[in-house]
Amino acid sequence: MSNAQRLLCLSPAEPPALSVEAAAVPRPGKGEVVVRVEAASVNPIDVKRAGGYGQRLLKLKGAGKFPLVLGNDIVGIVETVGQGVTTRRPGERVFGLVPTGKVGAHASHVAVDARWLRPVGEGQDAAALAALPYTFTTLWQALRKVGLDAGNARGREVLIHGASGGLGRLAIQLLVRWGATVTAICSTANVETCKDLGATSVWDRQRTSLSGLPQRYDAVLNFGAWQDEERLIGALKQGALGSATTVHPLLPNIDKLGWLRGAWQTRRDMRRASGLAAAKGARYGWVVFKPEEEALDALHRLLSEGALALPVGISVPLSEARQAFAHVARRQPGRAILLP
Ligand SMILES: NC(=O)c1ccc[n+]([C@@H]2O[C@H](COP(=O)([O-])OP(=O)(O)OC[C@H]3O[C@@H](n4cnc5c(N)ncnc54)[C@H](OP(=O)(O)O)[C@@H]3O)[C@@H](O)[C@H]2O)c1
Missing domain, CATH: 3.40.50.720 (NAD(P)-binding Rossmann-like Domain)
Known part of the structure; x- marks a missing residue:
């Protein structure tokens, strides 16, 4: 039985055609970790992609074919680790990146390569942190x-x-x-x-x-x-x-x-x-975004020094994702965060 949820972007449309659907909790592949997502951001690229932007080229990596699960940033708790993962352990709080592909971060559970995750420091707020990695x-x-x-x-x-x-x-x-x-x-x-x-x-x-x-x-x-x-x-x-x-x-x-x-x-x-x-x-x-260990290490270091922040403008559950997408589309102040 499924006990996870994901936000599907059904077809290219403005405003976006979004639907929350039940899904199976993913299993971690080799080198992967399954994260129970606490916060994921809606970036300008998600709003553009929801309207069909970049479809031709992004199809090459499975990221242009609808329905899509958008999103590149995650903060959450490690649930399970796959074969060969030694850097992360269940129960650990992590933040990081989901590469641009068919399955993004707008879900309650995401399987992600362990290389793209770093530990969350003491007292760091999930929504504020989710605004940063991408x-x-x-x-x-x-x-x-x-x-x-x-x-x-x-x-x-x-x-x-x-x-x-x-x-x-x-x-x-x-x-x-x-x-x-x-x-x-x-x-x-x-x-x-x-x-x-x-x-x-x-x-x-x-x-x-x-x-x-x-x-x-x-x-x-x-x-x-x-x-x-x-x-x-x-x-x-x-x-x-x-x-x-x-x-x-x-x-x-x-x-x-x-x-x-x-x-x-x-x-x-x-x-x-x-x-x-x-x-x-x-x-x-x-610049064409892609996940990178050096950047994540630098972000991890700077966060521990309290050196970087972006204001959060709206935080909503997946069921209210339309508001978060509208917030970004209207260029309202502060980042938009989903709390699955
Ligand atoms: N190539 C990639 O891999 C990649 C990755 C990430 C982001 N991006 C793109 O990079 C851009 C910036 O990202 P972001 O997250 O910083 O976006 P953002 O938070 O929406 O900020 C963009 C800023 O650009 C200014 N702006 C908007 N329209 C403008 C215009 N017509 N002329 C001049 N300035 C304008 C706005 O500030 P003011 O109104 O105050 O000037 C706005 O605050 C976005 O277009 C995003 O999609 C590309």
Whole structure:
């Protein structure tokens, strides 16, 4: 008999076609752990995928075919461990990542590779913690693409677009901690938030055009909008480190133009942007999230130092998941968390 639940996303639709269904508790495969989920987040990508975004390319890894179980972040209790798992034990509280695939984190029980889990520290709140792994890992990958790390960030000038969002807030917190000087780009309503997080200066994108940005940055992170990519790369100084974006057109190009024309357009987009960065002597990259042990280790360490947090805007049970998806779709403040 089934005594577990999962949130199915039935077909591509806006608002999403969600349904909570009974399911069997999964069995852990070799190297896997079954986690009883306490909290899982709804990220912007989940809302996009629920509407059909990225279907063509994501189908290649089983992640585009509906019905889908979405979600990449989990916090919960280890129920069972599979063959070969020595790092985790039943009853342990863990947080971590579920790779993008057919079966995501929006469920009461999830089987996940033990490599993608880390222990939860004393007193850490499940909902607050569930907001972090996917977004932090993506940030970590973006920082690697631009060539910034704890050892070389001090004194660097970093420009962050989308600075008031999940990725942007974590980027400000981490880079300020590493000694970088951050300029945050955000909308008027979020200027004070970015300053409070530690940005040295804030560019209000609703009041001042990005074409006026000075060409003085060592690194640029675009978490805001692809249409601004060229102007952002233009703000790199000569001999800059690099520029990276999470809002590239890889998935939308293939969705809209099909495989052949989409791939051709993607190559064009990438070459144009990387050429502009290369003219500044800078490296350039598009980030595609994937689970990573190094990022999880870094997050685990930073959490133990109390160094990172994202505000939670809404926490609801699976049966009220529509509210969480609507919260993200309407860009309401704070992360959206499901409590299965
Ligand atoms: N490629 C990947 O693997 C990957 C992984 C994770 C996330 N992402 C994507 O990266 C982006 C950022 O993620 P997130 O979790 O930080 O999202 P988020 O929390 O929604 O934040 C995005 C921020 O961008 C700003 N923004 C929104 N629309 C904009 C526009 N048209 N022009 C300029 N700025 C705009 C908003 O701040 P202001 O209004 O204050 O400017 C918003 O706070 C999302 O699009 C997400 O889907 C991609």
